[in-house]
Amino acid sequence: xxxxxxxxxxxxxxxxxxxxxxxxxxxxxxxxxxxxxxxxxxxxxxxxxxxxxxxxxxxxxxxxxxxxxxxxxxxxxxxxxxxxxxxxxxxxxxxxxxxxxxxxxxxxxxxxxxxxxxxxxxxxxxxxxxxxxxxxxxxxxxxxxxxxxxxxxxxxxxxxxxxxxxxxxxxxxxxxxxxxxxxxxxxxxxxxxxxxxxxxxxxxxxxxxxxxxxxxxxxxxxxxxxxxxxxxxxxxxxxxxxxxxxxxxx
Numbered sequence: 001x002x003x004x005x006x007x008x009x010x011x012x013x014x015x016x017x018x019x020x021x022x023x024x025x026x027x028x029x030x031x032x033x034x035x036x037x038x039x040x041x042x043x044x045x046x047x048x049x050x051x052x053x054x055x056x057x058x059x060x061x062x063x064x065x066x067x068x069x070x071x072x073x074x075x076x077x078x079x080x081x082x083x084x085x086x087x088x089x090x091x092x093x094x095x096x097x098x099x100x101x102x103x104x105x106x107x108x109x110x111x112x113x114x115x116x117x118x119x120x121x122x123x124x125x126x127x128x129x130x131x132x133x134x135x136x137x138x139x140x141x142x143x144x145x146x147x148x149x150x151x152x153x154x155x156x157x158x159x160x161x162x163x164x165x166x167x168x169x170x171x172x173x174x175x176x177x178x179x180x181x182x183x184x185x186x187x188x189x190x191x192x193x194x195x196x197x198x199x200x201x202x203x204x205x206x207x208x209x210x211x212x213x214x215x216x217x218x219x220x221x222x223x224x225x226x227x228x229x230x231x232x233x234x235x236x237x238x239x240x241x242x243x244x245x246x247x248x249x250x
Contacts, residue, residue, distance in 0.1 A: 005030065006038050010047055013057050015209045020054035075105075077207045077231040082106045084229050084249045085169055085203055091115055093166040096195040097125055099150035099188065100171035102205040110134050119163060121151040121191055137163075144187060152187040160194045168199035174213035175206055177239050179222035182215035189219045201226050208232040 008028060013019055019027075024035045039055045042048045048055045082105035089095060091114040097103045099122030107128045110116055120126055121139040129136035141156030170192050172183040181204065183189055196202050202225040211234065222228065222242050229247045 005034075006042060009035070009038050010042060011209070013048060013055060017213075018051070018054060018056040023054070078102050078105045078205070079108075080231055080249050081205050081207060081229050082109055084247055085205060086110065086112075088167055088201060088203060088227065089113060089116070090166075093117075094119070094163070096120070096160070096163075096165040096168035096170075096199055097122065098168075098170040098192055098195065099123070099125060099147070100205070102171035102207065103169045104128065106169050106205075107134070108132070119160070119165065121156050121188075123149050123151065139191070144185065147185050147188065150185070150188055152191055156191055157194055160191060160198060163198060165195070165199040167201040167203060168195045169203050169205060170195065171205045172210070172219050173215040174210050175204075175222070175228075176214075177212075177237055179238055179240055179242065181219045181221065181225075183217055183219050184215045186217045189217050192219055196220065196224065204228045206230045206234075211237060 009024060012024060012027060021032050021035045025032045039048065039050060043050050048057060085106055086109050094117045097106055097118055097120040104122060104125050107125045111132045111134060117135045118129055119137045119139060126136055126138050139151050139156035139159045141151035141153040144150045144152045172181050175181045204225050206228050208231055227245050227247055231249055233248050233250055235243055235246055
C-alpha cells in the first residue's frame with residue numbers, strides 16, 4: 001500500500017508538474033504528515049524536488065525515470081490503450097513499435113495473431129517479444145545516452161529505411177491543443193519519423209498525462225497520423241476537428 005501511494009503521488013506530480021502538500025493530501029485523502037514522509041522518500045530516490053510547501057518533478061540534469069519505473073506509471077490506462085490498438089492489426093502484418101512504455105504494452109498482446117512480424121528499437125520491448133515467442137526484429141543501433149532503453153542512430157535508421165510496415169505504433173511526451181506532438185528525446189524522434197514514413201497506418205498512443213504538457217522537440221502534427229488512442233475524452237481538446245482520428249476508451 002505504501003508503494004502504491006508513492007506511485008500515485010509521483011503520477012499526480014507528473015501530470016501537474018507541481019503540487020502543494022495540502023493539494024496532494026486532499027486528492028489522496030491522507031494526512032499532510034503522510035504526504036511529507038512520502039515526498040521525502042521520493043526526493044531521496046531523486047524522483048522529485050521538494051519546494052516550499054510542496055514538490056515538483058525533478059527535471060534537472062536531464063532526469064528521466066527508468067523504463068521499469070515508467071511502465072508502472074498509468075499502467076492500467078496504457079494497457080487499455082494497447083488493447084484498443086491491437087484491433088488495428090490483422091494476421092500477417094508487419095508492425096513497427098517504438099521504444100516507449102506505451103508501446104511496450106502493445107507487445108504483450110501480440111501472441112494472439114498469426115504470422116505477425118514486429119520491428120522495434122525498444123530493448124525491453126524486444127525482450128518481451130522474445131519471451132512471448134513473437135517473430136521480432138531489432139533495429140540495431142547504439143544505446144541512447146539519454147534513454148538507455150532505446151536504440152538510436154544511423155544503423156537503426158537504415159534498418160527502418162529498408163523495411164515497410166502495415167502499421168506503426170508510437171508515443172511521445174506531449175500533444176498540444178494545436179495538434180503538435182512533441183517529445184524530450186530528439187534522436188528517438190528521428191527514428192519515429194522514419195517509421196511513420198515507412199508505414200501504411202500511423203497510430204499515436206496517448207494516455208491522459210500527455211495532454212496540456214510541453215516538451216522540447218517536435219515529432220509531428222496530428223495531420224500526419226491516422227489515429228490517436230487516448231483513455232480520456234479529447235474530442236473537444238484540439239483547436240481543429242480531429243474526430244475522425246480519435247479513439248477514446250474511457
